[in-house]
Amino acid sequence: MAWSKVFKVAFGALLVSMLVAAPYVNATISCEQVTNWLTPCITYGLFGGTVPPGCCEGIKTLNAASNTTEDRRAQCNCVKEGAAKIPGLNYDRVNELPGKCGTTCPYKLSYDLDCSKVN
Template sequence: MANIKFAVLVTLLALALAAANIRGDATLTCEQVTEWLTPCIPYGVYGGTVAPECCSGIYKLNAAYKSNDDIRAACTCIQDGAAAIPLLDYDRINEIPGLCGTSCPYKVYPSTNCSRCVFTVSMHV
């Protein structure tokens, strides 16, 4: 009886760990993220109107998130890329998802701790 309880406990623990991180490895590459979000740079630097290609890139990025590792890899890529763009306005960058009618699971700032970004599955019934 004790062996059965232990086996059930181990199985439940394994399922909980699998659910916590749906896939263990990032499938997103920084090259993909850069390609999708490059059209957002002019708005981040100069303001004005967000390009439709920028919004399309944000939609693609949001659709590509499948795990914590994906979110964290994208966050780090964006953060590193943003740091290399002179005159980038971080507040303006963080407005873009809302202007595109969507959201982002993290804010992009030099101080953002990407290791704390978490993937959540939203289910609509």
């Protein structure tokens, strides 16, 4: 029961932060899309274990949609801002996900990540 409450709070914080964030002018990816694609990954970032169903598909979909530098920077900002609002999120686990899903990510998520330097 307690895990369910933590997940609901974390998911709510992520969803709200992603939906409120302004879209980036030249980017074709919105924070709402990023949220939808990465929501299945939240439980892994919090608790580890098995990669949840839909998580890898979401990461791969996000990567496929990130065709420009502006898209990758917008993606980075959405993920960074949303992750910062999830209490207990383990950044090391989050950074493991692309490898576990057989793909890559153009940045390592951290508290001090400078998304303006993402190419």
